[in-house]
Amino acid sequence: MASKSEQTRRLVADVALRMFRDIGFEKTTMRAIASEAGVSVGNAYYYFASKDELVQELYVQVQAEHAAKAAQAVEGVKDLSGRLRATLHAGLDVMEPYHRFGAEFIATAIRPTSAVNPFSGESTAAREASLAIFRNVVEGASPAAPKKLRTDLPELLWLGYMGVALFWVYDTSEDRRRTRKLIDGMAPLIARGLSLARIPGVSKVLDDVLSLSRSVRE
Amino acid sequence: MASKSEQTRRLVADVALRMFRDIGFEKTTMRAIASEAGVSVGNAYYYFASKDELVQELYVQVQAEHAAKAAQAVEGVKDLSGRLRATLHAGLDVMEPYHRFGAEFIATAIRPTSAVNPFSGESTAAREASLAIFRNVVEGASPAAPKKLRTDLPELLWLGYMGVALFWVYDTSEDRRRTRKLIDGMAPLIARGLSLARIPGVSKVLDDVLSLSRSVRE
């Protein structure tokens, strides 16, 4: 059985995540979490050094759900476009309950000092997990992506996903229709764009894009 | 002569912006601003509804400086690549004094509810001014950009600039060398990429990219 300590930790985290979903990030005060969980404020801080760390908890959970849902969604889908499309839609599905608070979440995550920042050292593991989702998109695809792109493509797609998430945060259309539309348009376009890589003129430019992207990544 | 009211407003804004630059966003508390300016906290709030609105003030000023510096830097430069490059470097120059705290500002600006958010209604004027800088980049270029791109290109370049700014925030390299390198690599690549638009296969994909980008922008 879980130790008392672990029990309290989970209780606080669960209450916090539920409140985030139900009433949003700002309205979910540390005092409210503590009171709802039946512990003192200081006790919540004993387990989570900051409110941000509770967001980190959410981040990890959403990530895991995305991985599971995406793996299932791409099953049997061969073409890159379809695999990418399914993966992005899966991401949106998983994030949907938090849309109202997505903005606060992004504002928190974007600070380089934040542990939640997707580029920070603390979230290397989470980023790796997220990258793996897109590596799976590329590796399982047939026809396969152009060879010279195969290593960089997952990272570029992941970056694109970050962009989509940003777009999604600002998307106030009903049921996030615009973001869905963006995905549906983007996925086949990326696949078609990649096939252009065979044209010599394009290939040269692409080489330079890749080498720039590599040199700039430290 | 400036009215007393306008004088107080300017005083508060000037003190705030100087403190932002000198000690950073978080350390610049509203109490500190008020005390340094010799007014009460409530008085500062009479002129600026929130701390964010003081950031907005900074945003506007940086913008204006960028416009001036960019206009000067592109003078006599004919090719698109050079004009873009000069404009982006000018932006970095203007932002440099705030780099240490750029992250805090971005975190503030990215919240959809924030008046500083570049996509929000409140900052339409500022965004328009910023867009104009990139419209000038495109319009003054010879050889001219492909006709079908001419309307959308400024917005796309502006979006790219937002991306560069984001990169810059995370750039811890000495003198922001990596961001400078990114700009130097990006500018000619974009120009060369555009010239590919004449290849039929590429042109078709490009058409679809443009139509998607238009349809998704509400």
Added chain:
DNA sequence: GAAACTTCTTGAACACGTTCAAAACCCGAC
């Protein structure tokens, strides 16, 4: 010049995230 009205200024007060010294609890050693 007094009265009425608007603009400007004040500082105490509120709720928030966060800290921390102290208390309460737990558990093995004797």
Added chain:
DNA sequence: GTCGGGTTTTGAACGTGTTCAAGAAGTTTC
């Protein structure tokens, strides 16, 4: 059982952004 030391829990207190009722200063009206 009780002592000792670690772990867990508490709640008051701090500094923050922000609000607001009250008053001061300035302006218009008669």
